[in-house]
Amino acid sequence: MNEPPSALxxxxxxxxxxxxxxxNLLWIITGVVLTIFVGHALIVVYHxxxxxxxxxxxxxxxxxYFGVSAVLAGLLLITTAVLV
Amino acid sequence: xxxxxxxxxxIEEREHIVDTARKHWFVLFANVLPSLILLxxxxxxxxxxxxxxxxxxETPLAERTIDLTSPVIxxxxxxxxxxxxxxxxxxxxxxxxxxxxxxxxxxxxxxxxGFFHREVSSFRFERIQDVTVEIKGIFATLLDxxxxxxxxxxxxxxxxxxxxxxxxxxxxxxxxxxxxxxxxQQRTYHDPADV
Numbered sequence: 001m002n003e004p005p006s007a008l009x010x011x012x013x014x015x016x017x018x019x020x021x022x023x024n025l026l027w028i029i030t031g032v033v034l035t036i037f038v039g040h041a042l043i044v045v046y047h048x049x050x051x052x053x054x055x056x057x058x059x060x061x062x063x064x065y066f067g068v069s070a071v072l073a074g075l076l077l078i079t080t081a082v083l084v
Numbered sequence: 085x086x087x088x089x090x091x092x093x094x095i096e097e098r099e100h101i102v103d104t105a106r107k108h109w110f111v112l113f114a115n116v117l118p119s120l121i122l123l124x125x126x127x128x129x130x131x132x133x134x135x136x137x138x139x140x141x142e143t144p145l146a147e148r149t150i151d152l153t154s155p156v157i158x159x160x161x162x163x164x165x166x167x168x169x170x171x172x173x174x175x176x177x178x179x180x181x182x183x184x185x186x187x188x189x190x191x192x193x194x195x196x197x198g199f200f201h202r203e204v205s206s207f208r209f210e211r212i213q214d215v216t217v218e219i220k221g222i223f224a225t226l227l228d229x230x231x232x233x234x235x236x237x238x239x240x241x242x243x244x245x246x247x248x249x250x251x252x253x254x255x256x257x258x259x260x261x262x263x264x265x266x267x268x269q270q271r272t273y274h275d276p277a278d279v
Contacts, residue, residue, distance in 0.1 A: 079159045
């Protein structure tokens with residue numbers, strides 16, 4: 001008896017597909033969010049060094065920015081680990 | 085402001101910065117408000133749904149309970165909050181980098197439009213022909229902020245400084261400066277020693 005043709009592309013097994021849809025997908029989403037975080041931080045630091053280095057308010061804002069971002073990124077990593 | 089930053093803005097070595105102004109805090113608040121509402125929205129909706137189970141009384145969702153402390157909800161909330169946090173900080177940075185610098189010779193207007201658009205315009209006092217203040221809306225009237233339109237000679241160009249706090253005060257200061265420059269020029273032209 002012939003098996004019904006698979007909807008998955010050749011080389012992609014059901015197990016791999018299930019893995020992506022399972023825990024791996026969460027890590028991918030977390031990775032994308034963290035990449036956005038890092039990219040944003042690099043742009044912010046560039047603007048800080050170029051235009052706002054001498055400003056005290058900017059310095060405080062940078063501390064708040066990196067503090068809050070680090071907490072959010074840490075919580076995101078912990079939650080992903082708990083979920084997976 | 086460091087000398088390098090001054091040079092980047094075209095400020096000469098003997099030029100002195102007299103005043104630095106930013107947009108009114110209400111402009112920042114109005115720009116941040118949509119992100120703050122978006123930040124609160126899913127939490128408010130979830131809180132409303134969990135506190136009103138009667139809404140699902142006759143639906144298949146009635147048998148399911150929403151746990152606000154579950155890791156899945158927390159994960160979604162963290163992603164949402166993270167992205168909006170970046171947006172809010174970008175708005176603040178845009179606000180902070182928009183600056184209006186008055187020196188003893190000219191006015192420098194720095195307009196930062198997002199992270200990748202920066203426009204620096206400067207105009208000397210002696211080239212200013214007309215200064216107009218525009219205060220629009222109830223909040224602008226009550227909190228005293230508005231747009232300052234500066235018409236300069238030579239190029240047919242009008243500079244608009246938006247959301248400036250106490251625009252009338254700035255206008256008066258500019259007009260006084262123009263007056264002192266023109267009277268100094270008149271003294272030079274009509275110096276009795278030259279006659």
